[in-house]
Amino acid sequence: MLRTFLLVGVTAIVMNAFPAQAHGPIFSPGPETLYKDGVESHLEYHRSEKGDETENELAWAIGYGITEDWLISAELPYVRIKEDGNDNDGIGNIVLETKYRFWRRDALGKQDSVSGFAKAILDTAKDTSDPALSSGANDLVLGLAYGQESLIWQRWASIRYRFNGDSDAGIERGNRIFADAAIGWRSKIPQYYKPDLLWMVELNTEYTQRSEQNNISLADTGGTEIFLSPGMIWAYRNFAVKSGVQLPVYNNLNGNQSASDYRAKFALEMNF
Amino acid sequence: MHRLILIITLVVFSGSAYAGEKEHLMQVHGAVCPSCAYGLEKKFMKMEGIKGFSLDFKAGIVSVCTDENIEFEEEELVTLFKQSGYTYKGEEIRDTCTL
Numbered sequence: 001m002l003r004t005f006l007l008v009g010v011t012a013i014v015m016n017a018f019p020a021q022a023h024g025p026i027f028s029p030g031p032e033t034l035y036k037d038g039v040e041s042h043l044e045y046h047r048s049e050k051g052d053e054t055e056n057e058l059a060w061a062i063g064y065g066i067t068e069d070w071l072i073s074a075e076l077p078y079v080r081i082k083e084d085g086n087d088n089d090g091i092g093n094i095v096l097e098t099k100y101r102f103w104r105r106d107a108l109g110k111q112d113s114v115s116g117f118a119k120a121i122l123d124t125a126k127d128t129s130d131p132a133l134s135s136g137a138n139d140l141v142l143g144l145a146y147g148q149e150s151l152i153w154q155r156w157a158s159i160r161y162r163f164n165g166d167s168d169a170g171i172e173r174g175n176r177i178f179a180d181a182a183i184g185w186r187s188k189i190p191q192y193y194k195p196d197l198l199w200m201v202e203l204n205t206e207y208t209q210r211s212e213q214n215n216i217s218l219a220d221t222g223g224t225e226i227f228l229s230p231g232m233i234w235a236y237r238n239f240a241v242k243s244g245v246q247l248p249v250y251n252n253l254n255g256n257q258s259a260s261d262y263r264a265k266f267a268l269e270m271n272f
Numbered sequence: 273m274h275r276l277i278l279i280i281t282l283v284v285f286s287g288s289a290y291a292g293e294k295e296h297l298m299q300v301h302g303a304v305c306p307s308c309a310y311g312l313e314k315k316f317m318k319m320e321g322i323k324g325f326s327l328d329f330k331a332g333i334v335s336v337c338t339d340e341n342i343e344f345e346e347e348e349l350v351t352l353f354k355q356s357g358y359t360y361k362g363e364e365i366r367d368t369c370t371l
Contacts, residue, residue: 023305035311036355065311068357106302106359108332149304151329192313192327196306235307238314271310 024147025202026231026244026265028180029158031115031147033101034065034271040073042269051258053083053131057092069101081131088131094124109151118142127168135173137165143178154184154198174209174222184233195236202229204246210254223253225260238271292340293323293369299361300334300353303327312356324371332361337369 024030034040040063048055056079063073077092099117119141125134143160158180164173184200203226210222231244246263253259303309306327312334313325321339328335344363353360 023308032308033357035315035357038311038314068311068355104302104357108301109304109329111302111304151304154304189330190306192306192309192329194306198305235305237306238310240307271307 023149023154023198023233023235023240024145025156025158025180025182025184025200026233026242026267027202027204027227027229027246027263028156028178028182029099029115029117029143029145029160030156030182031099031101031113031145033069033071033099033115034063036065036068038065039063039272040065040269041272042267044265044267046263046265048263049261051261053081053258055082056080059092061095063097069104071097071099073097073099079125079133081133083131086130088128088133090126090128090133092125093134094122096120096122110149112146112148114144114146116142116144123165135164136168137173139164149184151189152186154182154200156180156182156184170213171218172212174211176209177207179205193237195234198233198235200231200233200244202231202244203227204229218255220255220257223257224251225253226250227260227263231265240267240269242267242269293337294340294342295366295369295371296336296338296344297364297366298334298336298349298353299363300327300332301359301361303329303332303334303358305329308357312353312358315352315356323369326371335371337371 024032042061044059044061046057057077059075059077061073061075063071065071075095079092080089081087097117097119099115101113101115104111104113121139121141123134123136123138127134127136140163141160143158145158146156148155160178162176162178164175166172180202182200182202184198186196186198190196205224205226207224208222210217212218226249227246228249229244229246231242234241243266248260251259309327312327316322316325316336321342322336323339324337326335349363350360
């Protein structure tokens with residue numbers, strides 16, 4: 001039971017990886033949306049290691065700009081989990097997301113904006129164990145993201161709350177809070193027909209409440225992890241490559257739990 | 273013979289003058305990265321009579337080369353920039369295209 005629960009935890013962590021979006025942070029949401037009638041497609045690879053558990057995920061996502069301020073997107077992941085010599089793979093949980101930018105202030109070479117977003121993580125992964133690919137629940141994420149972008153410096157901050165559904169095993173999975181801050185920098189003012197390279201570093205904080213079963217708190221659940229996450233975006237007009245790694249710098253996990261070793265992401269993105 | 277060569281050369285290298293092009297210079301606010309501005313290029317290049325697009329981020333100037341007979345309504349530009357996620361601030365027109 002404990003092992004199953006831990007594996008569910010690993011899956012949940014990886015599913016938290018936010019789809020990369022044009023010129024936003026890599027591991028956290030930004031306020032960016034897409035131009036009206038624009039289509040964004042990206043392919044992402046995630047890898048995470050935590051104790052003796054390794055997870056690889058390849059996800060394809062597509063987004064559509066209903067208006068310049070309203071984006072909808074869907075993500076289809078394929079997941080492979082390896083733990084204690086056992087591995088399992090298959091379609092992961094499909095993610096549906098909507099984002100609305102409700103405030104924007106434009107100036108010469110500068111843009112400030114705030115968006116609100118909602119993300120549904122559907123229980124579409126196959127129900128098998130050893131190791132499990134899904135928690136067997138639908139989860140909901142709500143959040144806010146702020147961004148201040150200029151020609152050289154970029155700043156982002158976001159907060160998210162994840163309502164975790166109850167698992168098939170009757171466990172009330174603890175909800176999660178994410179708080180993120182990121183800074184981006186490019187060495188020179190971009191030129192439209194030349195490649196653009198942006199470096200960034202993020203601070204990602206994740207707090208998870210204890211889970212419960214039959215109103216009893218489970219000892220080896222919940223806690224806090226903080227990551228320092230360097231990354232980069234290379235872009236040429238409508239094509240972008242994004243990559244980064246999350247390195248744990250602090251953890252305070254309850255009971256006996258393995259802390260994250262690292263998480264990495266590589267994404268290719270194209271707008272049409 | 274020399275006169276003929278001169279005439280041919282003038283005709284060949286004065287293509288843009290014969291085509292009758294002009295350049296629309298539009299002030300944009302909020303443009304901060306090439307990949308974000310792609311929507312703007314896409315929307316302009318879909319329009320009839322558009323020959324070229326560029327964006328100077330530092331000056332905040334969108335340059336669009338068009339056929340000589342192309343005119344943009346201010347309302348049309350406000351909407352186009354808005355739907356691309358930016359703010360339109362005004363337009364100047366040059367008789368020749370430099371793109």
